[in-house]
Amino acid sequence: MIDFEMPxxxxxxxxxxxxxxxxxxxxxxxxxDEHEHExxxxxxxxxxxxMKASGAGSLAPSEGGExxxxxxxxxxxxxxxxxxxxxLSWGDAGMYLVTPGGGLGAAAVEATGTPxxxxxxxxxxxxxxxxxxxxxxxxxxxxxxxxxIRTTAVLDKETNEWVLNGxxxxxxxxxxxxxxxxxxxxxxxxxxxxxDPKAGRAGIRPFVVEAGTPGVKVTKLEHKMGIRVxxxxxIxxxxxxxxxxxxxxxxxxITDKKTSKGFKGAMSTFNATRPLVSASAMGVARATLELxxxxxxxxxxxxxxxxxxxxMTNIEREVIDMETMLREAWLLVLKAVWLADxxxxxxxxxxxxxxxxxxxxxxxxxKAVELMGPLGYSRDFLLEKWFRDAKINDIFEGTGQINRLIxxxxxxxxxxxxxx
Amino acid sequence: xxxxxxxxxxxxxxxAVKRYAANDLRPxxxxxxxxxxxxxxxxxxxxxxxxxxxxVPEEYGGFGERSAVTSVLAAEEMAWxxxxxxxxxxxxxxxxxxxxxxxxEEQKQELIPPVIEAEWKPYTAALLEWKFDFDANDLQxxxxxxxxxxxxxxxxxxxxxxxxxxxxxxxxxxxxxTQGFVVPKAAAxxxxxxxxxxxxxxxLPLYRVKFEGxxxxxxxxxxxxxxxxxxxxxxxxxxxxxxxxxxxSRAALEYAIDYAxxxxxxxxxxxxxQAIAFMLAEMATExxxxxxxxxxxxxxxxxxxxxxxxxxxxxxxxxVDMAMMVTDRAVQVLGGHGYIREHPxxxxxxxxxxxxxxxxLAMV
Numbered sequence: 001m002i003d004f005e006m007p008x009x010x011x012x013x014x015x016x017x018x019x020x021x022x023x024x025x026x027x028x029x030x031x032x033d034e035h036e037h038e039x040x041x042x043x044x045x046x047x048x049x050x051m052k053a054s055g056a057g058s059l060a061p062s063e064g065g066e067x068x069x070x071x072x073x074x075x076x077x078x079x080x081x082x083x084x085x086x087x088l089s090w091g092d093a094g095m096y097l098v099t100p101g102g103g104l105g106a107a108a109v110e111a112t113g114t115p116x117x118x119x120x121x122x123x124x125x126x127x128x129x130x131x132x133x134x135x136x137x138x139x140x141x142x143x144x145x146x147x148x149i150r151t152t153a154v155l156d157k158e159t160n161e162w163v164l165n166g167x168x169x170x171x172x173x174x175x176x177x178x179x180x181x182x183x184x185x186x187x188x189x190x191x192x193x194x195x196d197p198k199a200g201r202a203g204i205r206p207f208v209v210e211a212g213t214p215g216v217k218v219t220k221l222e223h224k225m226g227i228r229v230x231x232x233x234x235i236x237x238x239x240x241x242x243x244x245x246x247x248x249x250x251x252x253x254i255t256d257k258k259t260s261k262g263f264k265g266a267m268s269t270f271n272a273t274r275p276l277v278s279a280s281a282m283g284v285a286r287a288t289l290e291l292x293x294x295x296x297x298x299x300x301x302x303x304x305x306x307x308x309x310x311x312m313t314n315i316e317r318e319v320i321d322m323e324t325m326l327r328e329a330w331l332l333v334l335k336a337v338w339l340a341d342x343x344x345x346x347x348x349x350x351x352x353x354x355x356x357x358x359x360x361x362x363x364x365x366x367k368a369v370e371l372m373g374p375l376g377y378s379r380d381f382l383l384e385k386w387f388r389d390a391k392i393n394d395i396f397e398g399t400g401q402i403n404r405l406i407x408x409x410x411x412x413x414x415x416x417x418x419x420x
Numbered sequence: 421x422x423x424x425x426x427x428x429x430x431x432x433x434x435x436a437v438k439r440y441a442a443n444d445l446r447p448x449x450x451x452x453x454x455x456x457x458x459x460x461x462x463x464x465x466x467x468x469x470x471x472x473x474x475x476v477p478e479e480y481g482g483f484g485e486r487s488a489v490t491s492v493l494a495a496e497e498m499a500w501x502x503x504x505x506x507x508x509x510x511x512x513x514x515x516x517x518x519x520x521x522x523x524x525e526e527q528k529q530e531l532i533p534p535v536i537e538a539e540w541k542p543y544t545a546a547l548l549e550w551k552f553d554f555d556a557n558d559l560q561x562x563x564x565x566x567x568x569x570x571x572x573x574x575x576x577x578x579x580x581x582x583x584x585x586x587x588x589x590x591x592x593x594x595x596x597x598t599q600g601f602v603v604p605k606a607a608a609x610x611x612x613x614x615x616x617x618x619x620x621x622x623x624l625p626l627y628r629v630k631f632e633g634x635x636x637x638x639x640x641x642x643x644x645x646x647x648x649x650x651x652x653x654x655x656x657x658x659x660x661x662x663x664x665x666x667x668x669s670r671a672a673l674e675y676a677i678d679y680a681x682x683x684x685x686x687x688x689x690x691x692x693x694q695a696i697a698f699m700l701a702e703m704a705t706e707x708x709x710x711x712x713x714x715x716x717x718x719x720x721x722x723x724x725x726x727x728x729x730x731x732x733x734x735x736x737x738x739x740v741d742m743a744m745m746v747t748d749r750a751v752q753v754l755g756g757h758g759y760i761r762e763h764p765x766x767x768x769x770x771x772x773x774x775x776x777x778x779x780x781l782a783m784v
Contacts, residue, residue, distance in 0.1 A: 001425070001427045002424060002425065002426055002427075002430075002489050002715055003423040004715075004716045004720070005421060005422070006422070010681070033560075074421060079422060119464065154463065260678065269779055305729065305733050306567060306729065308556075311553050320733075320734070320737055323734055324734045324737045324738040325715075325738070327713055327731075327734055327738075328709035328710060329709065331712035332705070332708065332709050332712065333422050335708075335712060338422050339424075352704070355701065356705050356753035404701040405697065405701070406703065407701035407704060411677055411701065412677060412681055412691045413681070418689075419691070419692050419694075419697055
């Protein structure tokens with residue numbers, strides 16, 4: 001039965017998270033934007049404590065979390081996550097990315113790891129101190145063309161270890177996942193590397209590289225347009241040795257060079273995480289639209305609903321279009337996570353949600369700055385910050401163009417070689 | 421609890437409508453448009469699917485309960501087949517649904533069963549007026565109290581099946597608000613004018629209608645002496661318009677996808693070119709997004725949520741632009757062939773522009 005009623009448990013969660021956003025994020029949003037690479041420890045520790053208390057150990061739906069969902073009860077784990085991310089990003093999209101609990105790294109383990117691996121790698125998120133994990137895919141040579149990555153993993157049969165060599169860039173939370181901070185548990189990075197450079201995408205596998213592994217170094221923290229409080233690291237792997245069973249997935253299948261199951265693993269991770277990134281975009285877009293309407297109201301401009309277009313003011317037309325596209329994008333996100341909760345294929349909807357969310361958040365934030373004129377462009381307000389924060393959503397976790405390709409392949413029934 | 425899954429009952433209805441749309445409406449669409457003539461046997465067949473009848477409770481001659489969500493699902497499928505025929509099938513809803521939503525108990529008992537229990541008949545409604553900035557909440561047509569009657573004056577346009585109408589709801593301004601009045605068959609002062617010649621929906625008979633001192637008894641005011649709230653009626657019109665736009669746009673999208681998989685240029689299928697593939701991806705995303713927007717708005721109507729009006733308006737707003745974008749691009753994907761009337765995409769594009777104007781021609 002088609003239903004748009006928010007479950008009670010999500011409504012409660014949102015109420016609490018709104019308080020967090022109002023009190024822990026918004027007041028320091030500007031400060032951390034202007035003090036790039038300073039770490040918001042208060043927020044990190046608060047979130048860690050709060051999440052531990054509520055039994056949520058990881059941002060990724062962990063095994064423990066799944067068990068708590070009784071079988072006769074509908075699964076809503078991804079929906080809860082999407083709402084959580086939306087609200088935290090409404091608070092501050094950069095700080096949301098500094099939420100401890102594993103982020104995309106844990107999501108990759110969750111999506112492709114064996115039960116033993118999930119236990120081994122995700123346990124840390126339940127400890128006394130907060131921990132981070134990251135996902136390292138992009139390299140200087142290649143971002144969207146993930147099949148072309150050059151980082152290698154060679155099995156040293158004598159020691160039964162993988163030896164990793166290469167360079168990864170644009171690793172979100174790479175610093176907090178690898179660099180030892182006394183406030184944090186050691187984290188890890190899921191590094192995508194090839195076990196057979198000639199095999200293309202069939203050779204690509206995910207490896208868990210623990211913090212403190214010799215030969216792994218954070219070489220640079222990027223200076224970005226927005227989401228400045230979130231660290232974006234470059235990582236060099238130089239003869240980094242990791243245990244054989246740190247390759248994610250079952251070793252028999254995963255070391256068979258003929259199948260592309262490893263690569264597909266990466267892609268299935270994206271199906272799970274894409275709508276969550278879209279959800280973050282939605283938070284920024286909603287924050288912007290709300291502030292815009294509030295500022296307009298202070299100027300005596302109220303938006304009237306129900307008029308024919310020929311009778312609207314330009315501002316009304318713009319704001320109503322923004323509200324329309326925001327709701328449309330949000331419902332695509334909601335459907336994508338609902339499908340994931342139903343354990344139904346969601347690649348198409350997930351990519352649609354990302355196409356739409358990336359576009360909507362950039363349009364809304366850009367339009368808001370435009371409409372508010374000198375006020376919008378000023379750093380007296382957060383509109384200009386959200387304009388900068390927004391743009392990344394059309395880029396990371398698959399650019400708008402890559403997601404258009406995925407949607408197109410699905411609806412046309414073409415595979416990658418037919419539609420490049 | 422969120423769910424995007426229609427119920428078993430809804431799925432069965434959708435399947436039946438889908439067969440009707442594919443087997444009956446689509447094959448007849450082009451000729452109907454060229455000849456500006458609907459096959460009324462097909463309209464009757466669509467009526468017999470019982471979509472409206474299932475929205476009306478037993479006590480008024482129907483066999484169900486109004487569900488905007490169910491009607492949206494059905495409208496979507498039907499419009500996939502042909503928009504003009506869908507609007508024809510849905511026309512009696514313009515008469516029945518306002519009664520159901522806003523009528524007094526007496527009005528419902530007296531006026532609904534004759535429509536619902538019979539074959540399709542031209543029961544209709546008159547809302548639109550001849551103004552570029554037509555506003556359903558600010559009508560030119562007036563209804564003035566005069567003794568035991570209201571006197572209606574004004575001119576309406578785009579009135580479906582006005583020629584030979586059996587009954588009509590006419591919307592007029594009373595104390596600054598839009599109110600509906602039941603105007604019986606062949607009422608004195610009603611002059612049905614010319615049939616419109618339009619950009620699209622050629623097959624649908626739409627007329628100008630003049631109301632000159634049309635006297636209707638006071639009890640013909642929708643909702644009785646106290647009148648009614650127009651918002652739920654207008655919201656229902658917006659949502660219906662959006663649902664039809666989604667269905668017809670999906671038809672155009674699917675046609676363009678099929679074409680892009682067959683047509684070759686530069687040694688590959690044109691769908692293998694990103695320039696075409698990206699257009700299709702964006703079209704598909706918009707169709708799905710506005711579809712969900714429409715479902716949610718319909719659901720809010722059904723639940724009587726506080727913000728139903730706004731959401732219905734947003735769905736309509738999104739659908740107007742989506743339909744134009746998708747149908748325009750469907751023509752573009754077919755290139756020169758899209759411009760030729762052998763393919764349906766030009767027809768959909770002409771119809772597509774109409775959703776900016778059509779709110780008021782259907783309800784859910």
